[in-house]
Amino acid sequence: MSNDLRSLADVDRLIHEPSRTVILAVLAAVESADFLYLQRETGLTKGNLSVHLSKLEEAGYISIEKTYRGKIPMTLCRMxxxxxxxxxxxxxxxxxxxxQT
Amino acid sequence: MTNDLKKPQLRAIQYFYVDGSFEFGFGLLCLILGVFFYVETNVHGWLSTVVDSSLVLVMIGGAWLINRLIKQLKERLTWPRTGYLTYSRRSGRKLGWRLVVGMVSGGLIAAIATVLITAPNAQVATMPVLSGLLLGIVMVVIGWRTRLNRFHLLAGLSTADGIAMGFSRMENTTALAAYYIVFGLVLFASGAWVLRSYLRQNPAEKEVLPDEQ
Known part of the structure; x- marks a missing residue:
């Protein structure tokens, strides 16, 4: 395998998934984003987004806070x-x- | 791919301006300033001194009102429809760039002010011209940062408004009041247009009643 391809093979597989890449790209630009914003940005269903967020949280890449804005429950994600x-x-x-390519 | 990563980031930055609430808030501040300068030209005696010395209070109160208005609008209209974002405060290199832009803009405006004030037989009211340029620069910076073209248009309108009021042969403070009132109305119109298209694109989700389930 050439060096060019090896550098691609070494990328973080957890991030190298389109939906998770978008989630992290958004969170890198802001302080925090809620579940609804991320859902609209990624176009994922609630279930799928939850799974991706859990994986990122397990890896320690994001933190998830369950909170309230007024009386409305809110899931807030931070990088x-x-x-x-x-x-x-x-x-x-x-x-x-x-x-290189 | 790396360019594609910038798109969601740019959309996140643009999100603050997506509902026109910024224009409503900023427009309201302009209207407050316009009314303030209008009152200032029409009161005399001790009342004039009181009004003159309350400019700082008007600015602080106006800024507080803007924050409240923007937050209320977002809380009622934007966040329940399209989600909630918070932004980190700028630091380091980006703050440095802001200072450089601020200093260059300040220097430019000071130079123009000197030319206008020292020009022999000047028939120009300098304050509205300078205000038009200053707010024009603010709009250009926002437009450049967010890549939203309407802010470049607003920058042009602010400058044109300032120059028009400057050459209108009105007294300096009256022309300044007129500049702020006109630009405030322009911002309101822009905000209303942006809010209308935002609400059309993002209608409120219907609440599902228990017997409809």
Whole structure:
């Protein structure tokens, strides 16, 4: 396997999934986003989005807070420092792969 | 792919301006300032001193009112429809860039002010021209940051409004009041147009009654 392809094979598989990439891209640009915003942005069903968020939370990339805005329940997601570093590495790996090929 | 990653990030930045609440808030502040300057030109004696010295209070009160209005609008219309986002405060390099842009804009406006004030036989009311330029720069910065073209249009309108009022042969403060009232109305119109298209694209979800289930 050439070096170019090996750099792509080394990318974080947890992030290298379109829906999770979009979730992290959004969370990298803001402080926090709620479930509804992420659902609209990714186009996923509630169930699928929950699964993806749980995987990212298990990896320590995001934190999830169940809270209330007034009387309305709200699920608020934030990117952790680990997630921020992992996403930065992922972007750099992708960028270098695109530049090399 | 890396460019595609920027699209959801840009949409997240644009989301703050998606419902026109910013224009409503900023427009309201302009209207308050317009009324303030109009009152200032029409009161005399001790009342004039009171009005003059209350500008800072008007600005602080206006800013507080803007925050309240934007938050109320978003809480009632935007967040239940399309979700809730919070933004982190700027720091480091980005804050530095903001300072540079602020200093360059300030220098530019000071230079224009000097030219206008020292020009012999100047028939121009300087304050509305400068305000038009200043708010025009603010709109350009927002438009550049969010890639929303309507802010570039608003920047042009602010500058045109300022220049028109500057050359209208009105007294300086009256022209300034007229500038702020006109630009406030322009912002309201822009906000209403944006809110209308937002509500059309995102109608409220119907509540499902128990007997409909």
């Amino acid at each position: 952790t420092e680990t997630g921020r570093n992992a996403f930065k590495n992922y972007r750099e790996q992708l960028k270098s792969f695109v530049e």
